[in-house]
Amino acid sequence: MGIEQVGTLGIILGVISQFWPVWLALAIVLVLSVMFKRRLGLYGQLFDSGVGIAGVMICLFWLFTAIFADTVAPFAPLQQFPLLKDAMPGSIEPGSGKIFLFGGDKLARDVFSRMVHGSRIVLVIAPAATLFALMVGTTLGLPAGYYGGRIDTVLSFLANLVLAFPVILLFYLLVTPGIMDTAIPYWMAGIFFIFPIIFFCTLFYTRFRRRPQLLAVQLALTILIGGWIYAGLVFNADPLGIISIRPNELNIFVAVVFASSPGVFRIVRGLVMDIKTRDYVAAAQTRGENPWYIMLWEILPNARGPLIVDVCLRIGYTTILLGTLGYFGLGLAPESPDWGTGIKESSRLLRLYIHPALPPVLALMSFVLGLNLLADALREQSLKD
Amino acid sequence: MLTFILRRLGVMALTMLCLTLVVFYMVNLEPNLTKLALSQMDMRATRADQEAWLERNGYREPFLIRYGQWIGVVKKQPIINPETGQATARFSFCADPAEPKYSGILQGDFGCSTKFKVPVGNKLFPALGATGILMLWVMVVMVPVSLLIGVLAGMREGTRTDRSLSVTAIATTATPEYVSGVIFTVIFASWLGWLNGSAATATREGPSFYNFTLPVMTMAIYGIGYIARMTRASMVEVMTQQYIRTARLKGLSFPAVVIKHALRNALIAPFTVIMLQFPWLLTGVVIVEVMFRYQGFGYTLVEAAGNNDIDLLLGCSLVSVFVVLVTQLVSDIGYALLNPRIRVK
Numbered sequence: 001m002g003i004e005q006v007g008t009l010g011i012i013l014g015v016i017s018q019f020w021p022v023w024l025a026l027a028i029v030l031v032l033s034v035m036f037k038r039r040l041g042l043y044g045q046l047f048d049s050g051v052g053i054a055g056v057m058i059c060l061f062w063l064f065t066a067i068f069a070d071t072v073a074p075f076a077p078l079q080q081f082p083l084l085k086d087a088m089p090g091s092i093e094p095g096s097g098k099i100f101l102f103g104g105d106k107l108a109r110d111v112f113s114r115m116v117h118g119s120r121i122v123l124v125i126a127p128a129a130t131l132f133a134l135m136v137g138t139t140l141g142l143p144a145g146y147y148g149g150r151i152d153t154v155l156s157f158l159a160n161l162v163l164a165f166p167v168i169l170l171f172y173l174l175v176t177p178g179i180m181d182t183a184i185p186y187w188m189a190g191i192f193f194i195f196p197i198i199f200f201c202t203l204f205y206t207r208f209r210r211r212p213q214l215l216a217v218q219l220a221l222t223i224l225i226g227g228w229i230y231a232g233l234v235f236n237a238d239p240l241g242i243i244s245i246r247p248n249e250l251n252i253f254v255a256v257v258f259a260s261s262p263g264v265f266r267i268v269r270g271l272v273m274d275i276k277t278r279d280y281v282a283a284a285q286t287r288g289e290n291p292w293y294i295m296l297w298e299i300l301p302n303a304r305g306p307l308i309v310d311v312c313l314r315i316g317y318t319t320i321l322l323g324t325l326g327y328f329g330l331g332l333a334p335e336s337p338d339w340g341t342g343i344k345e346s347s348r349l350l351r352l353y354i355h356p357a358l359p360p361v362l363a364l365m366s367f368v369l370g371l372n373l374l375a376d377a378l379r380e381q382s383l384k385d
Numbered sequence: 386m387l388t389f390i391l392r393r394l395g396v397m398a399l400t401m402l403c404l405t406l407v408v409f410y411m412v413n414l415e416p417n418l419t420k421l422a423l424s425q426m427d428m429r430a431t432r433a434d435q436e437a438w439l440e441r442n443g444y445r446e447p448f449l450i451r452y453g454q455w456i457g458v459v460k461k462q463p464i465i466n467p468e469t470g471q472a473t474a475r476f477s478f479c480a481d482p483a484e485p486k487y488s489g490i491l492q493g494d495f496g497c498s499t500k501f502k503v504p505v506g507n508k509l510f511p512a513l514g515a516t517g518i519l520m521l522w523v524m525v526v527m528v529p530v531s532l533l534i535g536v537l538a539g540m541r542e543g544t545r546t547d548r549s550l551s552v553t554a555i556a557t558t559a560t561p562e563y564v565s566g567v568i569f570t571v572i573f574a575s576w577l578g579w580l581n582g583s584a585a586t587a588t589r590e591g592p593s594f595y596n597f598t599l600p601v602m603t604m605a606i607y608g609i610g611y612i613a614r615m616t617r618a619s620m621v622e623v624m625t626q627q628y629i630r631t632a633r634l635k636g637l638s639f640p641a642v643v644i645k646h647a648l649r650n651a652l653i654a655p656f657t658v659i660m661l662q663f664p665w666l667l668t669g670v671v672i673v674e675v676m677f678r679y680q681g682f683g684y685t686l687v688e689a690a691g692n693n694d695i696d697l698l699l700g701c702s703l704v705s706v707f708v709v710l711v712t713q714l715v716s717d718i719g720y721a722l723l724n725p726r727i728r729v730k
Contacts (some may be wrong), residue, residue: 051552157396157400160400161400161403161404163664164400164404164664164706164709164710164713165404165706165709166664166667166668166671166705166706166709167664167668168667168668168671168672168683168686169408169686169690169701169702169705172686172687172690172698173408173411173412173690174411176417176690177416178414178416178417178420178693179411179414179416181415181416182414182415182416184414316559320561323561323563323564324561324563324668324672327563327672328675328687340563343563343564343567344563346567347563347566347567347570347676350567350570350571350574350575351574351575354571354575357567357571358567358568358571361564361567361568364561364564365559365560365564368559368560368561369555369556369559371559372555372558372559373552373555376551376555
């Protein structure tokens with residue numbers, strides 16, 4: 001029994017029409033951003049350059065794809081149609097009449113739907129891991145740069161220790177099925193995830209120390225929300241059952257945070273060492289401010305420009321790391337639709353079929369490219385001031 | 386300068402000690418030892434048999450003593466077979482000491498590879514040689530291309546050449562090896578059929594243009610963008626200096642200014658960046674060698690990690706950490722030598 005096909009034009013039109021919620025959302029954001037460009041500060045300035053617009057649009061495209069994945073993807077990521085094993089792009093699935101836009105893979109799943117659903121995994125883990133790495137790196141980098149001396153020596157030595165590890169070796173040691181039987185991932189998660197709580201508590205305490213009522217509310221909220229997330233992530237014991245994470249996901253999450261926090265640490269430390277020589281820091285010191293107040297409320301806000309750029313680049317780098325993990329089959333489940341796993345699956349059969357390999361490859365590349373373009377445009381803008 | 390190098394060497398030794406201790410701990414975790422025991426015995430071996438095997442072969446000695454034995458500062462004890470009273474080797478394919486003696490990394494004994502069934506040294510060093518050839522060609526391609534792109538872009542800041550070259554550089558940094566590898570294989574091996582999509586023949590018959598171009602290209606492309614951007618930034622900065630303006634004003638042609646005055650000063654910063662690329666290249670080597678089936682260091686590392694080959698994995702980590710630290714040291718010293726304004730304290 002032959003399978004009906006649609007032509008190249010049909011595939012292109014099909015892809016464009018499948019993405020309709022994404023186009024709609026992009027159009028709304030674009031129109032609103034251009035209308036209120038002047039009032040949007042740094043974000044609005046991005047729309048002055050072609051590179052900036054391209055970066056923002058690519059990033060938003062994947063963001064909206066991840067949000068609307070269920071609508072965009074015609075099939076479920078794990079749904080198999082035995083008839084369409086290794087089907088060519090444009091094959092029509094006889095049962096539902098829907099099209100396998102980018103063909104089927106060797107397990108007869110729709111490549112297009114897997115790519116779309118894969119964006120969900122990537123766009124949750126990569127930014128979240130980057131934010132945690134940012135918290136860890138900032139909390140340790142601020143005192144290292146500000147105080148210098150012994151604390152700096154010790155922390156820098158530890159950071160260099162991690163940086164001297166080739167990333168791939170780190171992953172092979174940290175993300176193996178065996179290690180999930182031990183307590184190491186939980187220990188590391190326990191240490192890393194406490195940093196955001198410490199960070200925000202110190203942040204509020206140093207600022208509102210003299211207004212106990214406000215401070216009490218803020219600290220209570222931080223500890224409540226932070227503790228709730230902490231319990232859910234580390235002990236998998238969220239009382240409400242909303243936040244949960246599978247052991248293998250926690251494992252890769254921790255490994256990625258571990259691999260990228262020393263980089264943040266070095267950048268923050270360098271920025272702090274530069275900024276602490278400024279006059280306003282000297283003024284704050286003369287006023288007798290608490291050192292942590294100076295670090296968090298005088299130095300950190302003035303380091304935000306380079307840090308924002310770095311976060312953009314780092315999310316891209318984390319995406320690449322995540323792809324590497326998927327490519328070596330570490331951590332993520334073998335049937336997971338994320339892009340790295342997709343590349344691993346399909347690159348082995350590249351001599352026979354090329355169509356399952358290209359969608360995840362191009363998806364990963366375009367997302368990282370979008371982030372890099374965004375970072376470049378942000379850097380240009382911050383240099384202008 | 387000498388004290389600086391000595392201090393750095395001291396820190397380096399400390400770093401290696403810490404890192405190998407961590408790796409040693411990780412590869413000797415309980416699940417890994419169980420896997421090793423299972424792989425060396427019958428699959429149906431009971432828990433007690435595994436325990437007995439681990440006990441007999443010295444895997445249950447105190448952790449620090451075993452680490453000391455691996456390094457070569459504690460004497461390795463022979464394994465006595467209780468039935469015959471003779472010293473026996475743990476593995477049939479490589480020798481264990483018959484009387485207590487120092488036999489570790491410091492004495493040049495890397496241990497036994499359980500996956501390849503040879504002493505680690507016999508596997509690791511040929512693999513390093515193979516990777517060395519790959520790295521050499523990657524450097525030969527990557528360094529001139531990236532410097533050329535960087536200099537051309539930074540020569541006249543803000544022109545169309547600059548913009549398009551910068552975007553190209555950004556695009557290559559957004560393309561990790563497993564992405565560019567797939568794209569290049571599809572284009573050059575599947576569609577055009579010009580190049581071989583596998584470098585497996587390079588291991589046996591030596592590298593040729595046909596089987597080696599794709600791996601080299603794939604690895605070079607990821608590094609090119611980064612080095613090019615650093616070169617561009619450095620070039621842009623140099624081009625705004627007073628002495629460049631002086632050279633222009635005294636009537637030198639633009640190419641002469643760039644080649645004679647700007648280039649030398651603009652290439653100091655990229656030197657450091659190129660040296661610091663090695664850790665990244667190490668990851669790239671692993672991906673590319675697995676993807677193109679080239680039997681070098683990366684391939685060995687993946688096989689060792691995948692099969693829980695403890696001694697081989699330790700050897701691999703030692704080598705890679707050593708490479709990273711040495712390149713850091715060389716880049717610092719080289720930077721100081723190249724730039725007379727930097728005085729090392």
